[in-house]
Amino acid sequence: MKPFFAFMKKEYLEAVRTGRFLILVLLFVLFGVMNPAIAKLTPWMMEIFSDSLGESGLIVTTVQVDAMTSWTQFFKNSPIVLIVFVLIFSDSFTREYKSGTLLLALTKGLSRYKVVLAKSMLLLSLWTLDYALYFAVTYGYNAYFWDNGIANHIFLAAAMWWLFGVWVISLIVLFSSLLQNNTGVTLCTGGISLLTYLLSFLPKAKVYSPALLMNANSLLSGAEEAEAYMKAIAAAAVLAVIFIAVSVLNMNKRQV
């Protein structure tokens, strides 16, 4: 286990010393603050624009904002934070292939599966930490300004989004074990995510699609019950484990 932890330690050191960790924390906190801020500013902006809107025939009445407005914003911004995360970390493997740093580690007798597992652990732990931070900041402000009780299943909805992120990360790992460069990894991860999203429009595929996990608003408003998501949750979790396992097999066969 010592080589695994040594490689893991190197991964965290890399995230911290290259500044990725800091950038990510700052961005996620900023996005977390933005959700309630936008909700809070909406009535004020409407007031400013009411004159010009009035001229074009639109009548602005008093806008009601509450925690629900902020949570809607939270889930609208979730894809953006996930994309930022993917863009920052999609080269975790390919950077090492290209520079040849991994080659030296492998010639020291480091097992390849440990590389896959250590890098997966880093990505998952950072995603978990950052998404939790993003959630906690929004939750805190919402509780201060309004009442979080208005939205149903906030924790489940956020956990579902987190799981979708985990599924996307397992795609990054899978494509990193197959491809040589970062562009390929990013495009394939994005492509498969998009394809899954499109497939989720098919009624039969919908209940099993990981993309269903992004549809948190129906859960918040009470339009859907938690049970409706269970199959998609199971599918995303199982697929993520399979993707990582396949990545280990690919990595063992890879010519470095």
Next chain:
Amino acid sequence: MEILAIQNLKKSFGSKKVLCGLDLSVPEHSIFGFIGRNGAGKTTAMKAILGLLKTDGGQIYVCGEKVRFGQTRTNRHIGYLPDVPEFYSYMTALEYLHFCGEISGMDKADLAVRSNELLELVGLGQERHRIRGFSRGMKQRLGIAQALLNRPKLLICDEPTSALDPVGRKEILDILLAAKEQTTIFFSTHILSDVERICTEAAFLDNGRIAMQGTIAELRGMRPSDGFIIETEQEEDAGILIKAFCDLKAGEQHTLAFHGSEERFFGIMQYVAENRIPIQRIERIEPTLESLFLEVTK
């Protein structure tokens, strides 16, 4: 004992055959020069030894153990220095050596002693900056330190001196000579003067096969002497000799070059003695590795 044995190694990339039946054996405690032109397949052969490439045929044994692609237990015997080594630039040299020691499962106390000792050996003992600011020569030296870290029985260096200036090259060769006490060194190069300086054995790689292998003396002995240079004291004596022996060729000042059999050479010597021609120097033209290399890779 053989530290590395390669039998009938084959590898192609697409339709391009890089190695076609490579046979090689490296004895213990030698400095083995693996010579070949750019693109001859030196790096491919080295990556195959390290189990990083899937080969198309043949066997490789390191310390008697068979090398398997992917799961490379044999690498615990090997220290490897790539042609352009790249490290995690955000670490210091010491941190990097600690990282290497930890992933290869070294004992903590031993690692602390060994890494300091090696940094001293390669002249990076006082270096506290991160690797980001290192010059190419410094990286090459750190590369040797990491390769020697777990006391490998075989040190593989891929063109360790090719990209360096004369000072950097000398430093690396001196370090390799110093490392000879602890390990067997197998290094690829196309710089023949480096081979002549430090190697005990060498092999020429050409067209994916070993064209010639042996100790440096054996290799030189494979070709007869290239002839002699005769320098006379007086210029007119050189003229006299040329008139008498038409196979002598005039060189710079009063030197004459002779290529031919020993018998013929003794004939010239007899003529010189009989006519009492004063001679400045007589020198045998030694076959160089370069002329040998050019001949085998023709």
